[in-house]
Amino acid sequence: MKFILSRLGFYLLAFLAAVTINFFLPRLMPGDPIQSFLARLAQNGGQISAETIASLEVLYGYSTNTPLFEQFITYVGSILTGEWGTSTRFFQPVFEVLGRGMLWTLLLVGCYLLVSYTITTLLGIYVAWKRGTWTDSVITVSSVVVSSVPAVVMALGMYFLFASNLGWFPTGYAYNPSIDAGWSFEFVGSVAYHLVLPLLCMVALGMGNVMGMRSNMINQLGEDFIVMGWAKGVKDKKVMMQYGARNAVLPMITTFAMSVGAIFGGSLIIEIIFNYPGLGQVMFQAMLARDYPLIQGYLLIMTVMVLGANFVADCLLFVLDPRLRTQLD
Missing domain, CATH: 1.10.3720 (MetI-like fold)
Structure with missing residues (x-):
């Protein structure tokens, strides 16, 4: 049990590190999801006001007026509450969009x-x-x-x-x-x-x-x-x-x-x-589409799967290999 708990603690720390990278990586990509959305809207002849743009930034978790640290805290809180945001590409909840693709993958x-x-x-x-x-x-x-x-x-x-x-x-x-x-x-x-x-x-x-x-x-x-x-x-x-x-x-x-x-x-x-x-x-x-919420949701799912697979593998090796249990005793 001590071995399982130690490995679980390690993977939780790895998950926190991955969440941090997951937040900053899309923001290092060139482009802006809001501007990408506005460009697609302009191609169809549509225009929106500055107040609506500010509302979109709040909706999609990307605001030029909000410090990155505050955005990061909001992002971590949304992960824990299951609110992964809204896709700027599909205009649907991220979890819903990823769920459809997840079944086939x-x-x-x-x-x-x-x-x-x-x-x-x-x-x-x-x-x-x-x-x-x-x-x-x-x-x-x-x-x-x-x-x-x-x-x-x-x-x-x-x-x-x-x-x-x-x-x-x-x-x-x-x-x-x-x-x-x-x-x-x-x-x-x-x-x-x-x-x-x-x-x-x-x-x-x-x-x-x-x-x-x-x-x-x-x-x-x-x-x-x-x-x-x-x-x-x-x-x-x-x-x-x-x-x-x-x-x-x-x-x-x-x-x-x-x-x-x-x-x-x-x-x-x-x-x-x-x-x-x-x-x-x-x-x-x-x-x-520079869809930050959807990219972050995808990377988060991949992180959970990779860490989960490694944790299960560690548990299986502990159960199946008596030499490992002997070394830990």
Whole structure:
């Protein structure tokens, strides 16, 4: 319990530091969200008074007459009360806008984590067991080559090949707009069909984890308890899965937690290219409009997810690894 509380305290401090950066980072960007809004209004021939501009600055939490420190205190208070402000791009509460995109991003990222880490973990175990063979060479080289392709190149290549040219998959959105959203087989099938290409792209980019699992597994195969298992006549399959893989997978938990931020960053690019209506699309439009409240809300959600994933990983390692509990006793 002492270990859990100490880690929780550390992540709370990290969260406060991230909140501070989250507040100041958008304000270091060139441009002004209020002026951006006024420019869009002027393009349509609209004009508003100075008093209305001042009201907009108060509404969106950006005032040229209010010191940054006071704005920061107001911002921290709004986080604690759940009032994340109003989007200058969508003219809706930030939490509401992010909630719509969050559902699709969680679906995409959740399926990716389930599929990718299952495939890469099993392949890593297998090629480590078959190290030095042609199977090992083919799988490891292929995984490194595929995962080394930039996300933009991978996504654009799959989009133009499978969606635009061959027409095997849809070119955008999360489901067929002509289908009523609901728990029907037609709707679920449409969601799965639209999910395939972005998911395939992310899984391909994550194939580099095969090398990490392979390295962990090879290190475990040289341990004394593995040699003892062979000497006792334990079957190879049991030695591989229950002796070696059980311990080799522990570092992958930490790797998974540390990669959460990169996973969401990669999904942002993929969502934009495939026109998938997740948080990536929301963030892209927020950056174009200098929508400070929406950008801050997005970064806040990413911060909570990354810190939460690392905290869960620490707790899992404490439960699964008896060596860690022994060191702390």
